[in-house]
Amino acid sequence: MAAHTSSSKVKIVFSILVIVTVVVLYFYFQGGISLPGLVNTSPRSRQVWDWLRDPSLHPGWVVSAGERCGNAPLLMPTSGFIGFIWDDSFYPGHRHQGIDIFSGQEVGITPVYAGYSGYLTRQADWKASLIIRIPQDPLVPGRQIWIYYTHMADPSGDVSFILPDYPPGTHEVYVEAGALLGYQGNYSGNAYNPVGVHLHFSIVRDNGRGSFLNELEFQNTYDPSPYLGLPLNARTNKDQAPLCGQ
Secondary structure (H helix, E strand, O other): OHHHHHHHHHHHHHHHHHHHHHHHHHHHHOOOOOOOOOOEOHHHHHHHHHHHHOHHHOHHHEEOOOOOOOOOOOOOOEOEEEEEOEOOEOOOOOOOOOEEEEOOOOOOOOEEEOOOOEEEEOOOOOOOOEEEEEOOOOOOOOOOEEEEEEOOEOOOOOOEOEOOOOOOOOOOEEEOOOOEEEEOEOOOOOOOOOOOOEEEEEEEEEOOOOOEOOOOOHHHEEOOHHHHOOOOEOOOOOOOOOOOOO
């Protein structure tokens, strides 16, 4: 009898914990509460949905390819709405490593350009990604950095929108700032699980041995705000569409 009572108590406590967790997550993503160490992206998520439904209603949110904000060293790599920024959190435990620029157009239409001169690599198994080595960080002399571009393929990953000049296996090809690299796509890394047409763009740390660290890990990236001259840090920009002059 005692064992049965104990088991019932455990089930009740477990049920309560599940309910509390669901409620907390609901209000977190509705913007009602904050969780320690995480940025609530719900205001920006709503903006992204509004943009994707009808970009023509929000012309004031648009950044333009080739635009330079003030004295920032990097050019804007593509055109569209910067929907998600560095250190956003899409789910508990997640921290976004770069910025997502949504074109509001179909795949394969919106051009993507090199934001800074450097040496381009496309690994043999990269369907939608490029990375460009910058030997001298324009903000920190003597430091090497890398600029990563991804999602440049169709939902299946079978059709790449990277220019044929840079096939898989390309290594250390010099490109000038403003050079056309390809076009925005929506390949997520998993076939037929599209992520919305956009460019994911990030500043990646060097590993100290002449190569780049894993971009999927937040700590391996830098805040892109000073590189593009925009408020791109989610800790300080809670809900503004990032634009020059802010």
